[in-house]
Amino acid sequence: MSTFSIKIGGEAGQGLVSVGNILLQAIAKEGWHLFAHQDYESRIRGGHNFFQIRVADRPLYTWEGQSDVLVALDKATITNHRDELKDGGVILYDPGLVGETYEGEEFVAVPFVQTTEDEGQPKVMANAVACGAIWAFLSEDIEVLGDVLEAMFADKGEDIVAGNRQVSKVGYQKASEAAERLPKPVKPKEKKPVLLMKGNDALPSGALAAGVSFMSAYPMTPSTGVTEFIAGNQAACGVVMEQAEDEIAAINMAIGAAYTGVRAMTATSGGGFALMTEALGLAGSAEIPVVVINAQRPGPSTGLPTRTEQGDLLYTVATGSGDFPKAVLAPGDIEEAFELMGTAFNLAERYQMPVMVLSDQHLADAHRTVEPFDLDAVTIDRGKVVTGDAANDSGYKRYAYSEDGISPRLYPGSGEALAVSAGDEHDEEGHLIEDAETRTKQMDKRMKKMEAVAEEALAPVFFGDDDAEVTLVSFGSTKGALREAVELLQSQEVRARGVHVRQVFPMAPEIADAFDGSGKTYVVESSFTGQFERLLAAEFAVKPAGHVRRYDGRPLNAEYILEHLEGGRYRG
């Protein structure tokens, strides 16, 4: 099960993300499958950050702790990560940038910056030198990298393109000898068309495919990528993305837009989501569809802005005062990020309620190569909308009672009928009331919708063996780690099953099956108190045999799970 990993470390502003992105393109172009993630600090310059790429001839879903090639643009990379090097691995470093030279077979000095000077090129091309040096460990063909550099810098003119290509070749040559120590990663037999994306590309793509027409948002890491993606596609897709002055404005603008009959959304992180809770109750009470992405990061409070955790689960599920219909989805990977945005909008409009989508920094920023999305499989269901003669009916009541609790929704202005809506408790006509009978009837009507919502709750995804000795249960972006952990267990001859939950409210009854059987079930998640474990207990009255919890701001992976499961018993 060997895979090849490259870890590039440096200070913010040194260009390590550029190096990473160039390599991702070249690696994908050569047909490899990849999983890449980033670790960065909340700053624009300095600090210590890294970009890690895992490469294989088969699909990858998570990262590995050790690297084959460690690339140091700063000294901290060596200090912090030299112990993660695999046996026989190589540490490429620029002595000039790092500030010293190292003894030891694994250390290979390649002067990225000095090379640009020697070649008479601008210093910023040191990135291309580094790319070339790294490429030597991956491929026999330097021209592939040169082509990627050309595509990337085409708009900067011929000289820049030629310069980058030239210095990358020099970097390649300087690393060639050391590169022969390691076998090159095996390529898949055929090159398939793929999409190279991260979660913050997939989520907005899914929203746009599902017909989102209005977004309002306030920037907050790690959701800002979604906001800027939509902002950049306004003209192309006929969407309006309006920056709001704060998160309260963001959610209320989206609700105002949704009220007129457009698919509307916002995106934020935990601290911003906190500001939206009153409005989510409004959406529930006034029965206005809206989709909200909560891209989690570690709390509490401002926490670790650029890192990852799943600690908003309970407060997202329980959001808003009082009881009202809602749903919370938790995509586990790029494919689900795309698909579940469409699911979210359909649920929101079919049931006229708010739907939350839980993302997190790891899902947001991790890249994978995935199969192109099937746009023909995307369905758009606007729910019960008042059209034709009914739109002119002066007797129209926005909150009319019905068997399933869903009242036909009039887009204001679409006919002569009037739509009257309120957050205060109201009667069928939408006007304010306080009497016990109407209050009870309206509450019953709204909550009746939850019966149907619950019936279509997404079933969990099962991996691995039935009748397992070890069952792992997780939600959201832990999916990749879960999947590979199951494979690692199976490779140790342990019957293992993984249960990935992609809708955390309401939850499908099949999830309880994870706790059946003769084996032991463990809940794997990123939060201190085990919020998912608590939610499962509340919903299904189940208790796992144990758990794995991470709360240091770093993402889970398969190795971490095995390291911590039952005190490391399955470490292997």
Added chain:
Amino acid sequence: MANFDVLKETAWCPGCGNFGIINALKEALEGLDMEKHKVLYVSGIGQAGKVPHYIEGNVLNTLHGRTLPTATGAKLANSDLAVFAIGGDGDGYAEGGNHFLHATRKNVDITYIVHDNRVFGLTKGQASPTTDPGMVTGTTPEGVVNAAFNPLAVAITNDTGFVARSYAGDRKHLVKTLQAAIQHKGFSFVDVLQPCVTFNKINTYQWYRERVYDLNEEDFDPTNRTAAWERSFEWGDRIPIGIFYQVERPVLRADDKALAKGPLVQRDLDPHIVDSVLDKYRVNP
């Protein structure tokens, strides 16, 4: 001509300034030949927030303080609707303060009417941002000490394209002002001075009658921002009402490419719209 029926039975006290405002609104809308189903009132929470429940039209009675972002979202999604944001001084200047600060910068084409009775009515008499210093209320038993909020000055500072003040006790002036606000293209802000007969014993009908005058009947240039700003601080013995500032500014997203084919609400939704968006991410297509 459409008739904007007004409900006789309301939750307001007899003599409430809201009656003057709602009747002026009715007259203004009918005078401009507006169509009921093309009007959307977005109101907040408070006595003023009840206005749309008493006059015909589409209604979204939203949260306390949030009329402006809600109305902005609605207008951007469906520019065919005439969108009104309606609320009181507590709703608009306290809870909604940040939204006021920024909506007055964005020239979204809505009309914002504030029922400024300089007190919190629905919650029974606490001070609001526009309560004059010295007034004793349930939360300020020693008398208000903070400087009164000056919404006109803030709007003028933000170069809002239509900034006006009117008075609930002067029907003619209010109708005229509301109509000018509705017809102005862009964000139109009208602060309506309003007596609260139950909780504000200082700013009464009598009190206003002795002080209010129409500044547009004097030699006043409403395109002069500095003059408008200075005049907005005139308060006490003489209280100017009228259009303080009016200029043409580009309406928010009037030329937006995304809206070139018409209001968002009329879009055809087709998943294949992302085909070209995804091209950027394809490798080995």
